[in-house]
Amino acid sequence: MEGIYFDNNATTRVDEAVVEAMLPYFTEQFGNPSSMHSFGNKVGLAIKKARMQVQELLGAEHDSEIIFTSCGTESDSTAILSALKAQPERKEIITTVVEHPAILTLCAWLEKDGYKVHYLKVDGKGRLDLNEYKKLLSDQTAVVSAMWANNETGTFFPVVEMAELANAAGAMFHTDAVQAVGKVPLNLKDTKIDMLSVSGHKLHAPKGIGVLYLKRGTRFRPLLRGGHQERGRRAGTENSTSIVGLGKAAEMAMEAMAFENTEVKRLRDKLEAGILAKVPRSFVTGNPDDRLPNTSNIAFEFIEGEAILLLLNKFGIAASSGSACTSGSLEPSHVMRAMGIPYTAAHGTVRFSLSRYSTEAEVDRVIAVVPEIIAQLRKLSPYWEGDKPAAEPEKAFAPTYA
Amino acid sequence: MWDYSEKVKEHFFQPRNAGVLADANGVGDVGSISCGDALRLMLKVDPDTDTILAANFQTFGCGSAIASSSALTEMIKGKTLDEALKVSNQDIADYLDGLPPEKMHCSVMGREALQAAVANYRGEVWSDDHEEGALVCKCFAIDAVMIEDTIRANNLSSVQDVTNYTKAGGGCSSCHEGIEEILVKVMAERGESFKPGTPAKEEAKPAGMTNLQRIRKIEAVLDAVRPQLKRDGGDIELVDVEGKTIYVNMKGACAGCQMEALTLQGIQQKLMEELKEFIKIVPTKAGALSRATCHP
Numbered sequence: 001m002e003g004i005y006f007d008n009n010a011t012t013r014v015d016e017a018v019v020e021a022m023l024p025y026f027t028e029q030f031g032n033p034s035s036m037h038s039f040g041n042k043v044g045l046a047i048k049k050a051r052m053q054v055q056e057l058l059g060a061e062h063d064s065e066i067i068f069t070s071c072g073t074e075s076d077s078t079a080i081l082s083a084l085k086a087q088p089e090r091k092e093i094i095t096t097v098v099e100h101p102a103i104l105t106l107c108a109w110l111e112k113d114g115y116k117v118h119y120l121k122v123d124g125k126g127r128l129d130l131n132e133y134k135k136l137l138s139d140q141t142a143v144v145s146a147m148w149a150n151n152e153t154g155t156f157f158p159v160v161e162m163a164e165l166a167n168a169a170g171a172m173f174h175t176d177a178v179q180a181v182g183k184v185p186l187n188l189k190d191t192k193i194d195m196l197s198v199s200g201h202k203l204h205a206p207k208g209i210g211v212l213y214l215k216r217g218t219r220f221r222p223l224l225r226g227g228h229q230e231r232g233r234r235a236g237t238e239n240s241t242s243i244v245g246l247g248k249a250a251e252m253a254m255e256a257m258a259f260e261n262t263e264v265k266r267l268r269d270k271l272e273a274g275i276l277a278k279v280p281r282s283f284v285t286g287n288p289d290d291r292l293p294n295t296s297n298i299a300f301e302f303i304e305g306e307a308i309l310l311l312l313n314k315f316g317i318a319a320s321s322g323s324a325c326t327s328g329s330l331e332p333s334h335v336m337r338a339m340g341i342p343y344t345a346a347h348g349t350v351r352f353s354l355s356r357y358s359t360e361a362e363v364d365r366v367i368a369v370v371p372e373i374i375a376q377l378r379k380l381s382p383y384w385e386g387d388k389p390a391a392e393p394e395k396a397f398a399p400t401y402a
Numbered sequence: 403m404w405d406y407s408e409k410v411k412e413h414f415f416q417p418r419n420a421g422v423l424a425d426a427n428g429v430g431d432v433g434s435i436s437c438g439d440a441l442r443l444m445l446k447v448d449p450d451t452d453t454i455l456a457a458n459f460q461t462f463g464c465g466s467a468i469a470s471s472s473a474l475t476e477m478i479k480g481k482t483l484d485e486a487l488k489v490s491n492q493d494i495a496d497y498l499d500g501l502p503p504e505k506m507h508c509s510v511m512g513r514e515a516l517q518a519a520v521a522n523y524r525g526e527v528w529s530d531d532h533e534e535g536a537l538v539c540k541c542f543a544i545d546a547v548m549i550e551d552t553i554r555a556n557n558l559s560s561v562q563d564v565t566n567y568t569k570a571g572g573g574c575s576s577c578h579e580g581i582e583e584i585l586v587k588v589m590a591e592r593g594e595s596f597k598p599g600t601p602a603k604e605e606a607k608p609a610g611m612t613n614l615q616r617i618r619k620i621e622a623v624l625d626a627v628r629p630q631l632k633r634d635g636g637d638i639e640l641v642d643v644e645g646k647t648i649y650v651n652m653k654g655a656c657a658g659c660q661m662e663a664l665t666l667q668g669i670q671q672k673l674m675e676e677l678k679e680f681i682k683i684v685p686t687k688a689g690a691l692s693r694a695t696c697h698p
Contacts, residue, residue, distance in 0.1 A: 304438050306464035310414060323464065324438040332438055347438035347462075380420050380468060382431070382442040382460035397462075399431040399440040400518060400530050 003316040004362045006271075008202075009151050009179055009295060009353035010320055014245070015204040021248040022206070025241040033238055034229070043240045050247025057250040058196070058213055059187035067212045067230045068243050072178040072199030073102040075212035076145070078223040078234070079174040079195040080106055083143035084115065085221035090142035090171070096120040096128060096157070097338040100176055103145050104334075120146070122338050125287040126155040134165060141171035148180035148196075152322055152335040152351055153286025154295030156180075160191050167192035172218065178202050178210075182253035183260050183292050194218040200242065204355075205249035209242035256356050265293035267363050268354050272296040274367035279374050281389060285341060285349060294354045297322075299336075299345040300374050302383035302393065308350055311373040317366055322349040344383065344393070406465060407499035413469035418476050420468075423458035428523025430515040432530070439463040439508060441471050443515035445478075447523050452483045459515075466498075466505040473497045474512040483520050489513065492671045500664070503543035507534055538580045541573025546584060553588045561585070562602035566646055569680050616677065617643055623673050624650070631656055631665070638669070646681045648673065 005013070025046065031039030033047055048063075055063045069075045080093070080103070093110065095103055097119045107117045118136045120128050128146070137144070144166045146157045163173040174195040180186075181196075182203035188196065195218065198211035212234075214220055220233060227235035276282055281301040300308065305321025312319055322333030324347065331337065336346035352366070378384040382397040390396035406414075426444035433440025440463065446456040457479050459471040473494055478486040491509040495501045501509055514530060521528035535547030552558065552567045561581050565571045571581050586596045611619070617640075624638055631637055636656030641649040650669075652662055659665070662685065670683040 302462065304463050304467070307414070307468060310411075310465045314415065331436065343435045343438070344462075347435075380417065380460055381462050382440065383462060397431060397440070397442060399433040399435070399442070400514075400528070 005318045006352040006354055007318045007320050008355040011201045012204045012355055014206050018205055018245045018248045022241050022245040025244050046244050047238055047240055050243045053247035053250040054211055057254050059189055061189035062216055065214055065216055067214055067234050069210040069212050069234055070208055071210040072197045075197035075210045076102040076176055077106055078212055080143060082221045083172045086219040087142045090140055092116045092140040094118045094136050094141055094144040096146050098122055098150055098335045099147055100151055124339050126153050126339050127287055128157055137169040141169060143172045143174055145174040148175050148177035149292045151179050153297045154292030155286040156290050163192040185257055200246040203249050203253050205246040206242050209239055209246045259356055261293045264354055264356055267358055268294055268296050271363045275370050278371040297349055297351045300348040301345045302381045302389055303348045303377040305348055305350055307377050315369045320351050323347040404502050409499040410466055410469040413472040414465040417468055417472040419458045421458055423456055428519040430518025430522055432514045432518050433511055439467045439511055441511055441515045443519045445519045454478050454481055454486055466501055466508045469498055470494055470508040470512045503540050504537055506543045539570035539577045542569040544568050544570035549584050550588055560600040560602050567680055619676055623676050627669055641686050648681055648683045649686055651686050
C-alpha cells in the first residue's frame with residue numbers, strides 16, 4: 001500500500017493537471033514576460049490568465065489586486081511592513097497569540113524597533129474575544145493581522161467582521177489565509193479586508209509561489225524594489241512557470257470547493273469520530289463547530305507527539321504534531337498553550353489534515369492503526385498504569401526538573 | 403524529519419527494559435513535562451555487591467528520549483553503581499551512534515535519571531544543578547542559559563568572547579544574531595550596552611593551572627585514548643596549544659578516516675571534562691571536525 005498522506009496543512013501534492021499546465025513554460029515558453037518579442041509576449045498572456053484565475057478564487061474585484069510573490073511568508077512580511085511604512089504616525093499592531101511564526105516572529109522583531117504589538121488571546125476552543133479587540137483598536141493602530149483559519153486546529157477567526165471594525169477605526173486589515181484559500185469560498189470584493197496572503201503549495205500548486213491580495217486604494221509600500229513587475233509592487237522577474245501552475249490550481253480549487261466542504265469533511269468527521277471512539281483519554285482541540293473541513297487536531301494524553309509520528313510513519317501514515325520535540329524547541333505548540341491545553345496533552349497532539357485526494361480506505365486504515373500505536377506508547381509512559389492513567393497522574397509522576 | 407541513526411530507530415521501535423520494575427530499590431524521576439521529556443528509571447540493586455541486577459524505564463518523550471532511556475538501561479545492567487555513574491551523556495549518545503544536536507538533552511536526561519536513581523537507592527536527595535534553555539548554537543549544541551551564565555560569570559562583551567568561552571557561534575555562525583541578543587540583554591543588566599566590533603577579551607588562563615600543567619593534563623588525556631586508536635591502527639599527537647585551541651595531528655589509520663570527526667569530538671569532550679574549560683580541538687589537516695559537526 002502506498003503511503004497515507006494526512007499532512008495537507010503542511011503542504012500538498014501538486015496536481016498532475018497543474019504540472020502539465022506548467023511544463024511548456026520551462027522550455028518552449030521560457031521568455032521573459034517583460035521582453036518586447038514574441039518569446040516574452042505569450043508568457044505575459046499566460047500570467048494574465050493566471051492572475052484572473054486567482055482573482056476568481058479570491059472573489060477579488062480587479063485582477064490588478066493580485067500580486068504574485070514567492071510564498072505566504074513573503075506576502076505576510078510585505079503586508080505588515082507596507083502598512084507600517086505607509087502610516088508612519090501609527091505605531092501599533094494588533095495580532096493574535098496563535099498566528100503562524102511568519103507573523104509572530106516578524107512582530108517580535110518589530111517590537112524591538114519600538115512598535116507596540118497587541119496579542120489577542122484565545123479561549124479554550126481557540127476563539128477570540130471581540131470585545132478585547134474592539135478596545136484595542138485606536139487611531140494608533142496601523143494594521144491588524146489575524147489568520148483566516150488556524151493551521152494547527154483549523155479554527156476560523158471572524159476576519160470579515162474584524163476587518164469591518166478595523167476599517168471603522170481607520171486601520172488596515174491583513175489576514176493570513178494560506179490555510180483557508182481553496183477550502184473556504186471567498187468573496188473579497190464584499191469585505192473590508194485590505195490585504196490577504198495566499199500560499200500556492202497549500203492548494204496543490206508548487207512551492208515557491210504565493211500571492212498578496214491588495215485591495216485597490218490600499219496605500220502600499222513595496223518590500224522589493226527594482227523593477228516594474230507586478231506594477232512595481234513586487235520587483236523581480238516573474239516566476240512564470242509557478243504563476244501558471246498557481247492559476248491552474250486556483251481554477252481547480254474553485255471546481256472542488258463544494259467537494260472539499262462535503263466529501264472531504266465527511267471523511268474528516270469519520271476519521272475523528274473513529275479515533276475518539278477507540279482511544280480513551282483523547283479529545284479534539286480547537287473549535288469543532290467552526291473550522292476547516294479537512295483538519296482534525298486530536299490530543300492524546302500522557303504520551304508525546306514525535307513518538308506517535310514515528311510509529312505512524314512506520315505504518316506509512318504521515319501527520320504532524322504540536323509537540324516540542326518535532327520542532328527542536330523547548331515548548332509545545334504555542335497554539336495549544338494559548339488554548340490552555342495542559343502539557344501532558346499538548347505534547348501529544350496530532351494533526352490530521354486531509355485533501356480531496358484522501359480516500360475512505362485510507363481513513364479506515366488510520367482508524368485501525370492509531371489505537372494500537374497510542375496503547376503501545378502509553379505502556380511506556382510513567383503516567384499510565386495498565387489500561388488507564390495512574391490515579392492522580394500528576395502526583396504519580398512528578399519529575400525533578402532536569 | 404530528524405536524522406536519527408539506525409541504532410536510535412531500533413531502540414525506539416524495540417525498546418529494551420521498558421515498563422515497571424516491580425521490586426525496584428532505586429528510582430529516579432527526572433525531566434520537565436513542559437519540555438515534553440521526562441523519564442523514570444528504576445533500578446534493582448544487589449545490596450551486598452552494589453551491582454545493578456535489573457534496570458527498567460518509563461518515558462514520556464520523543465523517539466530519541468525513548469531510545470536514550472532504552473540504551474541507558476542496557477549500558478548499566480550488570481555494572482556496579484560506581485561503574486554505572488561513570489556513564490556520561492556522551493557515552494549514551496555514542497552507544498546510539500550519535501544524536502542530533504537538538505536531541506543531546508535526551509542523553510543528558512538519561513544520565514541525570516541515573517544519578518537520581520542511585521541517590522534514591524543510597525537514601526540521598528539528588529538535586530539538579532543545571533537549567534536548560536533554548537538551543538542557540540546548533541553546531542555545538544549550546545543553549546541560551548549556558549551562554550547567559552557564561553557571559554555573566556566572565557563579564558563577556560563580544561560574540562567572539564562567547565565563542566571562546568562556550569564554543570557557541572564557532573561553527574556555521576548563523577546564530578550570531580541570537581548571541582548578540584543575549585549579549586544585549588545580559589550587558590544591560592550590568593549597565594553596559596553591547597557594541598559590535600568590541601575586541602575579544604584576552605584569553606584568560608584557567609585558574610590554578612600553569613601552561614605546563616595544562617599541557618601535561620592534555621597529554622594525559624591523549625595518552626588515555628591512545629590505546630584505543632592504536633587498536634584501530636591509528637594514533638594522535640599533540641601539535642600545539644594556543645589559548646583554547648588545541649591542535650592535534652591524526653596519524654596512521656585515523657588520518658582521513660570517516661570516523662575522524664567523531665573520534666575528535668569524543669576526545670574534545672574528555673579534554674573539556676578534564677580541563678574544566680571549553681576548548682576546541684583542531685586537527686592540523688584543517689576542517690575535519692567542523693565538517694562533521696556543522697552539517698545541519
